[in-house]
Amino acid sequence: MSLANTRNLSEVKVDEATQIRREKRNNAIRKWLTVGIFLLPGMLVFIVFVLSPIAQTAVYSFYDWDGLGPLTNYQEFKNYERLFEHSAFIKSVQNTLVIMVLSLVIQLPIALMIALLVARGQLPGRKFFRAMLFIPYVFSEVITAIIWLYVLHPKDGLVNTVFTSLVPGYQNVAWTSDPNVILYSVFAVLVWKYFGFYMILYMASIQGVPKDLEEAARMDGAGEIGVLRYVTIPLIGPTIRLTIYLSVLGAIQQFVIVQILTTGGGINNSGSVIGTYLYKYGLQRFKLGYGSSIAVVLFLFTFVFSILYQRFVMSRDYQDD
Amino acid sequence: MRTKLSLFLLAVLMIVVSSVSAQSNVVVRWWHISTNPPEQEFWQVIADEFMAANPNVTIEITVLENEAFKSRLVTVMQSGEAPDLFQSWGGGVLWKFAEAGLLRDISPELDANDGAWRNSFSAQSALALYAQGDATYGVPWTWGAVGMFYNKALFEQAGLDPENPPTTWEEFVAAIEALKEAGITPISLGGKDKWPGHFWWVYFAIRLGGEEAFLKAYNRTGSFADEPFVKAGEYLQSLVEMGAFPENFMGLTYGDQFTLTANAGAAMELMGQWAPSLYENAAPGVLGDNLGWFPFPVMPDGAGNPGDVLGGGDGFAVGKNAPDAAVAFLQYITSVDVQRRAAEIWVIPTVGGAEDVVTDNPVFASIIEARNNAPYFQLYYDQFLPPALGSEVNDAVEVLLAGMATPQETAERIEEMASFELE
Known part of the structure; x- marks a missing residue:
């Protein structure tokens, strides 16, 4: 009886622990979600207007391109060689x-x-x-x-x-x-x-x-x-x-x-x-x-x-x- | 709920109405560089007349200073948004825009009615600079020649015959010496803007090598380091050493340059047909009838024809999204009537029917004669050549004028860029 009780008790404890952990995780997810939602607009602006232009510039730098038509002449590091x-x-x-x-x-x-x-x-x-x-x-x-x-x-x-x-x-x-x-x-x-x-x-x-x-x-x-x-x-x-x-x-x-x-x-x-x-x-x-x-x-x-x-x-x- | 619905309907209605009115109202965005007040006013009057005759057309004018225009055009072109009508000198720079599909071909309009518009131009060689293959992307409205403007009063003061300006290099050098002895600055030049200096180098090259030397270098069977181009640099260097240009001329701008001539501070200036209008505006009535014009002197052993001309003019090119109204307006700009009126102010007409307006002015008469009779007409290098090569010519000549490079180095520097840019 007592043994069964202790088992029961420990099961309850385990359950509680899992629940607390789950709650904690939920809290963490919720917290990050909130942070994410608040970050998103700024992040989007940053990605669209800062990161992607930098990436685009890096791509252009491998082409002989006059800025007017499509990118065609890929030429590896030639621009950098000329530059230096x-x-x-x-x-x-x-x-x-x-x-x-x-x-x-x-x-x-x-x-x-x-x-x-x-x-x-x-x-x-x-x-x-x-x-x-x-x-x-x-x-x-x-x-x-x-x-x-x-x-x-x-x-x-x-x-x-x-x-x-x-x-x-x-x-x-x-x-x-x-x-x-x-x-x-x-x-x-x-x-x-x-x-x-x-x-x-x-x-x-x-x-x-x-x-x-x-x-x-x-x-x-x-x-x-x-x-x-x-x-x-x-x-x-x-x-x-x-x-x-x-x-x-x-x-x-x-x-x-x-x-x-x-x-x-x-x-x-x-x-x-x-x-x-x-x-x-x-x-x-x-x-x-x-x-x-x-x-x-x-x-x-x-x-x-x-x-x-x-x-x-x-x-x-x-x-x- | 009902108010919301009616608001929504109202919004839809407004959008429909505004798009309808956008269809019937055409906007023509026009960029010109005539900042000189009388010229700027004239363009405004012409635009107003056209808008009065075509009430659905709105012409939005943007006036830009020359250097500012060049910088700004580059940026809008790279964004793919060409203005509907904009200043263009034709040649390599314009062809680059054409290749990228940024311009509208106006040859259907030029060839309509048996080519009435096309054939109205007397300056056909100028019109050709706005065309590539069968397509034409713009038209010239003033066209002239670069030559030597000179002050007859100062010539007389230096003991020179004002009615017989120098024709050969020897006479030219003698005139410079005489002017210097009389304490007069012989030639006005502003080196800081680069292009006025490039006129000198190119004109020497035209006189020394002629069309053949240029075409060989341009088609890559020859080179810009060939003898005529090196010798051009030597002659230009000798002018600097002679002290023909003003003190600190490398620090002066083109504005300083024409102001100096206009105020009789220098006796000569190598410049294009727009100069007299600038002189008159900078110092009204100072030069007056004392202003004369003669062609660039003939060089000893020069292979070029003495009648060969370096020159160019102004035209308007048509952007790819330009409405028909823009082309119609361009047609109006180059109509005989507008050309005649513009010629009263500053324009050297490109349309045959308007030429007689300026021929009673001896300076303009000689410019038109030089333009129409030139066996070989060379557009300014910095517009004819691809942009990178054209500006390298300007840079290299600037360094030569500053005495920091030899004529040989100058020619080689240009050739190096040419070998890269011309294939």
Whole structure:
């Protein structure tokens, strides 16, 4: 009797356990279903407008295709072979890298320094400077480029006019076409346009640094430089890492300003970047297959960089949240 | 329930009504690049007239600046959505669209009534550039020749005879030296837009090698690295070394180029038939009767005929989904009446019955003479050749003008692309 009872009891227990498990599984299914239903619209948009175009581009890159008719001339890796042999592409990659490095070592430090000046401190009229310095970022890229075309005009531009009246014997410089200076003109305009954006990011971050920490450091005898070096800058580290990431991606993707300022890359592609190279040799010349191979290389580079940077540099910042 | 049903019926009715009205109202999407105000106004007037005569037709005009037009057309063509009527220079670029089936063949309309429309064109060689095989995809409405515009007053100031402009290379070089001595910039050029510079290289090649050298290179029995093309580069290089062009000309745009000529800042400019209208608009009344025109000088030992002409003009091509009204409107644009009125403003008529309007203008008269009598008429390379090769010519010549490549390297660079693009 007791034995039968225990058996019964254990059977009941097993049944209960199965039921609980079943319920749990049902719950899990329901949960994933809910998640799935909520994800679906966004996922569809992502697949249709992001993933499938990337896949299509990858397919096009194996064809000699002018973009007008059906895909016919399959040619394996020929587009990629031509790409890596093309001196203009190598030049464009070099230029992109130069802009990237200059952005990191010049643009970001300038933005940080100015942010330190205008975020707090005793600089008179710092609200005015804050607004003035941010204005360029508000302009559209096309307007920025056209304004600078006038400023840098080889004959009547503002820059040449000013130098002519200040420097005796000054020879006008063709800022946006002379192959020796074109890239630096482009870089100067990019700095002018974008440093305001980084300045705002830094400012917001600096204002979030607790005042008492800095006070404490000063009480312990740290000078202003010491406070900056050991307190303020480490505390805005996440923002600095983020701006480095944005700046690198921005340099790789740069197109509009370079396209207009250099009229499509400049003499012998002296001012060409990857974006303008893609436009000129892919789209304008009706070589969509070739253009796709450029896009694939660009995509892979950006993708690998993003993953590595997020994995090894920015992962700490995410954990903090 | 009843309100829902009636709402549904109302919606159905609205859809039916709107599709009916869409059938009877035809929209013609027209892209042109005449941004110069008088020209732009003229096209608007013509469109308004046509819409008044055909109340069911709406003409939607998109005016684009030349460079912007070229970029935008490429993108819409690749999406398969050709405008109904759009600017075209004919030649290789247009043929590429035709091969992809993006254009409408208008030869039935051209050949209707015993070919009345087709035969109205005096510039038949121009019409041929809009055709491939038996099909024709557009028509030219202004056609001319590239030649040397010059400022007679500045010639006189430099001690040159303004009524006897240079005809040979030696005389041309002498004129440049004289102008320089008088402190006048001899030739206006904006290198940044590339195509004005390519006129020079191509014209030298036409004078030196003639039709034969080009056709050999084009048909791949010869090469773009052959002697005439290399020598063309050498002559162009010598002009740069002479200081014939303005300071920093590689940084100037075409806009800078014609503004300089218009304001009498340079004595000569190698340009097409549209230039006088731009001069007049940029600096009204400055050039006036002082504007003259002469053909590109004859080169020593040149194989080309002195009458050979580099040139082209403007036409409108017809997109594949264009309604009949678009073709009818195109026919109206090239009617004798509209051509005569357009000729009063800037057009060099392509229709025989309208030519006499411009012949009392000595500049236009000489351009028409050069156009109609040319033994060999070469369309601009950047339109005649496949797009990739045409723009490589522009790029290569730009580098040559900047002094960063030798004439030999320039020719070889073009040949390399030609061997890839022309089969």
